[in-house]
Amino acid sequence: KQEVTQIPAALSVPEGENLVLNCSFTDSAIYNLQWFRQDPGKGLTSLLLIQSSQREQTSGRLNASLDKSSGRSTLYIAASQPGDSATYLCAVRPTRSNYQLIWGAGTKLIIKP
Amino acid sequence: SQTIHQWPATLVQPVGSPLSLECTVEGTSNPNLYWYRQAAGRGLQLLFYSVGIGQISSEVPQNLSASRPQDRQFILSSKKLLLSDSGFYLCAWSVLDRASAEAFFGQGTRLTVV
Numbered sequence: 001k002q003e004v005t006q007i008p009a010a011l012s013v014p015e016g017e018n019l020v021l022n023c024s025f026t027d028s029a030i031y032n033l034q035w036f037r038q039d040p041g042k043g044l045t046s047l048l049l050i051q052s053s054q055r056e057q058t059s060g061r062l063n064a065s066l067d068k069s070s071g072r073s074t075l076y077i078a079a080s081q082p083g084d085s086a087t088y089l090c091a092v093r094p095t096r097s098n099y100q101l102i103w104g105a106g107t108k109l110i111i112k113p
Numbered sequence: 114s115q116t117i118h119q120w121p122a123t124l125v126q127p128v129g130s131p132l133s134l135e136c137t138v139e140g141t142s143n144p145n146l147y148w149y150r151q152a153a154g155r156g157l158q159l160l161f162y163s164v165g166i167g168q169i170s171s172e173v174p175q176n177l178s179a180s181r182p183q184d185r186q187f188i189l190s191s192k193k194l195l196l197s198d199s200g201f202y203l204c205a206w207s208v209l210d211r212a213s214a215e216a217f218f219g220q221g222t223r224l225t226v227v
Contacts, residue, residue, distance in 0.1 A: 004156070031214060043119070043203055043220040089156070093214055099145060099164070100172075101216060103156035 002027040002094050006104035014112050015082055021075040021107045023090035028068045031093045035064050035075050038087045038106070047088075048075070080111045115140035119204045119219030126226055132177075132191040134222050136204030139185065144206040146187040147216075148179055151201040163187060199226045 003026045013019055023033070032051045036044040048057045048064040050073065056065040063076040077084055087108045091101040119136045126132060138144050145164055149157040159172045161179035169179050176195050180188045187204060204219040 034216060036218075041201075041221075041223065044205075044218040046215060046217060049215045091157075091216070099162050099170075100159055101157075105156045 002030075002092065002102045004090060004092055004102050004104040006088075006090060006107050008107060009105065010108040010110075012110040012112060013080060015080060017080050018076070018078050019080055019109075021077070021088050021109070023073040023075070023104055025071045025073075025092050025102070027094065028071055029095045030068065031095055033064075033066055033073050033090060033092045034101070035062075035073075036089045036091065038089060040087075044089065077109075082111045082113050085109055085111045115206075115217065117204060117206055117217055117219045119222060121222060122220065123223045124225070126194050126224065128196055128226055129193045132189070132194050132198070132224070134189040134202055134204075134224075136187045136189075136219055137185055138206045141185070141206070141208065143184060144208060146181060146185075147205040147207075148177075148187065148189045149203040149205060151203060151221075157203065161189070194226045196226050199224055 005024045007022050030052050032049055034049045035047040037047050038044050048059055050057050050064055050066040052068055061078040066073045087106045089106045091103045093101055116139045147162045148160045150160055151157050161169055161171055163169050163181045166181055177191050202222045205216050207214050207216045
């Protein structure tokens with residue numbers, strides 16, 4: 001059974017720092033992994049999608065990597081800003097049930113001005 | 114471009130009352146549609162998904178039902194709400210393509226059953 005874990009559950013850092021959020025999954029049989037951002041009381045915004053054949057994806061100050069064999073992904077945020085404060089969720093799409101996403105519980109990120 | 118609309122944004126309903134949450138997608142055809150529930154501090158739980166009109170699959174037994182009367186419309190319903198139905202409900206869509214299959218979400222509905 002696929003399980004997704006995100007560590008840490010919460011993170012607070014000063015503005016301007018570079019930071020890394022972690023996502024691990026137990027079954028490497030995935031089509032892709034997706035990172036989302038969720039602001040309080042809001043829906044999810046897709047940040048980056050990494051296909052299983054890819055190693056990383058970049059969008060602006062965000063870079064996501066994928067090591068499928070070890071079951072790990074990281075989301076790197078460069079030069080963090082207070083506007084980056086949100087909960088970050090990762091989800092994998094297993095090959096055994098491609099309609100489904102398996103979710104981590106999220107990392108709540110606070111960037112202090 | 115594709116957009117997804119979900120309403121209402123917030124809802125307070127008494128126990129035993131009916132429920133109807135609606136989700137529509139624009140700018141795409143024959144999407145996969147999903148209803149998720151999110152509990153505080155936990156990951157999202159898939160409630161229903163649909164690969165076409167009238168085709169609904171349920172992931173967990175519960176007090177809720179879903180319907181897809183049109184290609185881009187997905188409705189979450191209940192005949193009689195329970196206190197345990199309170200939560201944050203999210204609608205999502207994706208293209209049925211295994212390689213890409215990026216998921217996109219609506220803004221969610223905060224349901225409070227009192």
